[in-house]
Amino acid sequence: xxxxxxxxxxxxxxxxxxSMPVCTSCNRLIQPGARAVKFNCPNCGEMTIWRxxxxxxxxxxxxxxxxxxxxx
Amino acid sequence: xxxxEVEVAVEEELLLPRETLLSAGVHIGTRIKTKDMELxxxxxxxxxxxxxxxKKTDERIRTAAKxxxxxxxxxxxxxxxxxxxxxxxxxxxxxxxxxxxxxxxxPGLFSNPLHPERIEPDVVIVTDPRADKQAVEExxxxxxxxxxLCSTDNEFSGVDLVIPTNNKGRRxxxxxxxxxxxxxxxxxxxxxxxxxxxVPLEEFEAKxxxxx
Ligand SMILES: [Zn+2]
Ligand SMILES: [Zn+2]
Numbered sequence: 057x058x059x060x061x062x063x064x065x066x067x068x069x070x071x072x073x074x075s076m077p078v079c080t081s082c083n084r085l086i087q088p089g090a091r092a093v094k095f096n097c098p099n100c101g102e103m104t105i106w107r108x109x110x111x112x113x114x115x116x117x118x119x120x121x122x123x124x125x126x127x128x
Numbered sequence: 129x130x131x132x133e134v135e136v137a138v139e140e141e142l143l144l145p146r147e148t149l150l151s152a153g154v155h156i157g158t159r160i161k162t163k164d165m166e167l168x169x170x171x172x173x174x175x176x177x178x179x180x181x182x183k184k185t186d187e188r189i190r191t192a193a194k195x196x197x198x199x200x201x202x203x204x205x206x207x208x209x210x211x212x213x214x215x216x217x218x219x220x221x222x223x224x225x226x227x228x229x230x231x232x233x234x235p236g237l238f239s240n241p242l243h244p245e246r247i248e249p250d251v252v253i254v255t256d257p258r259a260d261k262q263a264v265e266e267x268x269x270x271x272x273x274x275x276x277l278c279s280t281d282n283e284f285s286g287v288d289l290v291i292p293t294n295n296k297g298r299r300x301x302x303x304x305x306x307x308x309x310x311x312x313x314x315x316x317x318x319x320x321x322x323x324x325x326x327v328p329l330e331e332f333e334a335k336x337x338x339x340x
Contacts, residue, residue, distance in 0.1 A: 095251075095273040098195035098289050107288065112268065115164050115284025125191070128287050 079108035080118040099125035142186045143307050152303040155180045156294045157280030164284040168292035178280040180292050188291045189304065192275050193311030195289060196251065201225030203250035207263040209233060212298045213255035215334040216305035223309045223327065226253075229263070238266035251275065256295045257287055277304060302332035 077086045077094065086092045091109040096102065100123035107118060119126050142149065149155065157178035161169055170181040196204060204226035208217040214230040221228040227247065229237070236243040238252075252267045254260035257276040264286040267274045276287040277295040284290065291308075294300035306329045313319035 091268055091271060093268070093271050093273055093288060095195075095288060096198065098191050101194065101198055105288075109268070112288070113285055115287065128284050128290050 077106045079111055080105045081107060081111040081116045084108060097123060097125055098127065099123050140183070142182070143189060143311065144303065146182060149182050149185070149303065152299040153297045154185055154293050154300045154303055155182045156297065156300070158296075160281040162281060162283050165278060165280045165282060165292065168278070168290070169280055180280065180294070185291065185293050185304070188289070189307050189311055192253075192289055192291055193308060193315045195273075195275070196224075196253075196308075196312050197315035199251050202227065203248075204253070205229060205247060205249035205251075205263075206253045206255075207233060207260045208255040209259050210256060210296075212296065212334045213301050216301045216332045217255065219327065219332045220305040220309045223325070224312050233260065233262040233266075235262060236266075238263070238272075239269040253277075255301065257282055257285070277301075298334050298336070302329060302334070306332045 077092070078084065079086055086106055086108050092106060093112060094104055094106045097105055097120040100120060103120045103122040105118050105120065111118070115128060117126055118128070140146070155170070157169065157180050159176050159178070161178045168180055168184050170179045172178050201224055204224070206217045206221055206226050207229045208214045209231060217228045217230060220226065227249065234243070234245070237245065237247060238249070240246065249272060251273050252263055253275045254263050255277050257264050257278065264274055268286050273288040274286055275289045275291065276282070277293050278287070278290045279293065279295045291304065293304045306325060310319065310325040313325070314321055319325070
C-alpha cells in the first residue's frame with residue numbers, strides 16, 4: 057500500500073493508514089479479532105512474533121529475525 | 129617449539145549431568161513419532177521406542193526459562209491433568225509463584241468471562257498438549273502463548289514453544305520441572321548462577337501409592 061497521488065485521493069474514498077500485524081510464519085495480514093497470538097521471541101525477547109490462527113493450529117514454524125530462533 | 133593442533137574433549141555443559149537426565153528417563157519417548165517431533169528425536173531403539181535428544185531438552189529448558197522470566201510470576205499458569213505431573217507442577221509453582229491447575233481443567237476457566245473462578249494468565253505451560261487439550265484450546269481462544277512439554281507422540285497444534293521430553297514418566301517430569309524452576313529463578317536473578325535449587329529433586333516426584 058503506497059501513498060496515493062493527490063488526484064486519486066481526491067476522487068476515491070477516504071483512506072486511512074492503519075498498521076496491521078503480519079504472521080511471522082506465512083507473512084499474511086492478521087485480521088482484527090482473529091484468534092492470533094503475539095509474544096516476544098522466547099530466546100532473545102527482542103522481536104515480536106505473531107502467529108495467525110492457521111499457522112498456530114497447524115504448528116507451522118516461525119523464525120525470529122533478530123536471533124534466528126526457530127519455533128515452536 | 130612450534131604449535132600443534134590437538135583434539136581436546138570438551139565437557140558438554142548440560143544443566144544436569146547427562147547420566148542424571150538419562151537415569152530419570154527424560155529421553156525416553158514412545159513407540160510413535162509424529163512429523164512435528166522429528167526435529168527433537170535422536171534415534172529409534174531396537175525395541176521400537178523413539179528416543180529424544182537430551183541436548184535439545186536442555187536447550188529448550190533454558191529458552192523456556194528466559195521466556196518465562198519476562199512474565200509476572202502470578203500471570204503464569206501451569207497445567208497438569210495427569211497424575212504424575214501434578215506434584216512437579218505444584219512444586220514448580222510453589223518455588224516460582226506461578227499458578228498450578230491440577231486434575232480436570234474446568235471448561236471456560238480462561239475463556240468464559242462468566243466463569244466464577246476465571247483466571248486470566250499471560251502465558252500457560254501444559255504438561256502434555258494432548259491430555260491438557262482443553263487448556264491449549266482456551267489459550268488459543270484468549271490469545272496467550274503456550275509452552276508444552278512434548279514427547280515423540282505429540283503434535284504442535286496450538287503450541288508456541290516446545291520442551292521435548294518424556295512427559296509421562298514420574299521421575300522425568302520431576303527432573304524437567306525441577307530444572308525449569310531452577311533456571312527460571314536464575315533468569316530472574318533470584319538464584320545465583322552457580323547455585324542449585326534448595327529443594328531436592330525427589331520432592332518434585334509424585335509419590336507412589338504402592339511399591340514400585
Ligand atoms: Zn500464518
Ligand atoms: Zn529472537
